[in-house]
Amino acid sequence: MTTSRVITVLLLALLGLVHATLWFGSSGTPRVRELSAQVADQQARNAAARVRNDQLQAELKDLKDGLEIIEETARHELGMVKPDEILVQYPQAPRAN
Numbered sequence: 693m694t695t696s697r698v699i700t701v702l703l704l705a706l707l708g709l710v711h712a713t714l715w716f717g718s719s720g721t722p723r724v725r726e727l728s729a730q731v732a733d734q735q736a737r738n739a740a741a742r743v744r745n746d747q748l749q750a751e752l753k754d755l756k757d758g759l760e761i762i763e764e765t766a767r768h769e770l771g772m773v774k775p776d777e778i779l780v781q782y783p784q785a786p787r788a789n
Contacts, residue, residue, distance in 0.1 A: 766772040
């Protein structure tokens, strides 16, 4: 064997080693696929949590707005006041017909 053939065989062996590491090593293709699956699963869970958060936010807004409407109605129609408030009413002048 000549020197050039030895170098060629050595380079091919190194190339094979690099490819083997790429395909079957600890950070090779199987690990990348595993991590991609984990990322996809986490993204799906995040999307579901985002939908649930939006639902809860809408429900909270409805409850908050609903209580404000109830309180406003009670104040205007029934004359209700909070415990630390004082209600002052002025009598209306009778209308002349």
